[in-house]
Amino acid sequence: MPSIIIPLAVIAGLLLVIIGAGFFIKNKLSGVSREVFGTDDFLQGYKEQKRKLSETPRSVHAMTNIYLPEIQRDFPEFDYEHFRTGAQAVLRGYLNAVSTGSTATLPDDVTNKLRNNVSEIIENLYANGQKQHYLEPVIHDAQIARYFKQGGTVTVQFNLSVGMYAYLEDENGRVINGDKDNKLQTVYTVDLVYLQDADVMGVYGESLGLTCPGCGAPIRNLGQKFCEYCGLGVVEVNTRVWKYNAVREETQRHKAF
Numbered sequence: 001m002p003s004i005i006i007p008l009a010v011i012a013g014l015l016l017v018i019i020g021a022g023f024f025i026k027n028k029l030s031g032v033s034r035e036v037f038g039t040d041d042f043l044q045g046y047k048e049q050k051r052k053l054s055e056t057p058r059s060v061h062a063m064t065n066i067y068l069p070e071i072q073r074d075f076p077e078f079d080y081e082h083f084r085t086g087a088q089a090v091l092r093g094y095l096n097a098v099s100t101g102s103t104a105t106l107p108d109d110v111t112n113k114l115r116n117n118v119s120e121i122i123e124n125l126y127a128n129g130q131k132q133h134y135l136e137p138v139i140h141d142a143q144i145a146r147y148f149k150q151g152g153t154v155t156v157q158f159n160l161s162v163g164m165y166a167y168l169e170d171e172n173g174r175v176i177n178g179d180k181d182n183k184l185q186t187v188y189t190v191d192l193v194y195l196q197d198a199d200v201m202g203v204y205g206e207s208l209g210l211t212c213p214g215c216g217a218p219i220r221n222l223g224q225k226f227c228e229y230c231g232l233g234v235v236e237v238n239t240r241v242w243k244y245n246a247v248r249e250e251t252q253r254h255k256a257f
Helices: 002-036 042-055 064-074 080-100 112-127 198-204
Strands: 131-150 153-169 175-178 184-196 240-250
Touching (some): 064 080, 064 131, 064 153, 080 112, 080 153, 112 131, 112 240
Antiparallel strands (some): 153 175, 153 184, 184 240
16 A cells, blocks of 8 residues: 555656646746736737737838938939839839739839849749739838949839738648738838930940931930030930839848848
C-alpha cells in the first residue's frame, strides 16, 4: 500500500504544479494583454488590434512642399495635380492588371519598361498556378516623395498610401499569402520620369528637316526657339515627355526612404 501511495502523491504533486503554472501563465498573459491590448483576453485583444491595423492608413513620405517649388523652377509647365492624379490612375491600373492578368488596364502614359514588368508578374503567377487578388483598393493619400536627376533622366517619385484586400491563392484556391478578411494598409511608390519620346524621334530622326518660316534657313537644334539667321521666333520641338516608369510596394522591410 505505501508503495502505491507514494507514486500517487508524486502525480498529485505534479498536477498541482502544472495547474499552478497554468494559472501563473494565464495571469501573466492577462497582464500582458491588459497592458498591450487593454483587455484580459489575449486572443480577443490580438484580433482587435489586427482589425485596427487593417483600418489605419499608413503614412507616406510627404515631401511635396519641399520638392514641388524646385520642380516647377526646372519645369514651369509641370502640372502637379495632373501628374498626382495620373500616379493614382497608374497604381489602380497596375493593381487591376495583376489581378485580372491583363495589361490592358494600364494607362497609355506608362513606359514599355513598366508594361513589360507587369507582363512578367502576370506570366510568373500563371506559371506557378497562382492568382493575386487586389480588391477594393482605396488610395488615402498621394504625395511627392523624391525628386532627383541622374544623368539625362529626371525622376519625380510619388508615394501613395493604399488600403485593400490583398491575398495570393494557389491553383486550388487556397490562400497562401495575405488575408481575405482584413485589409492590407501599405504604401506604393510610382516613378514619373522625363525621358526621350521615341515617337517624336521616330518622326524627325537625327536630321530634323525643319526650316524657319521667315527666311527658310534650316532649324538644326531640337528645342531651338529663335532662327539663328533672322532671329524670328520658331515653335520649339519638344522630344521629351513625362511618363510613368515604375510601380513598387514599400513594405515594412523594404523602404526607399
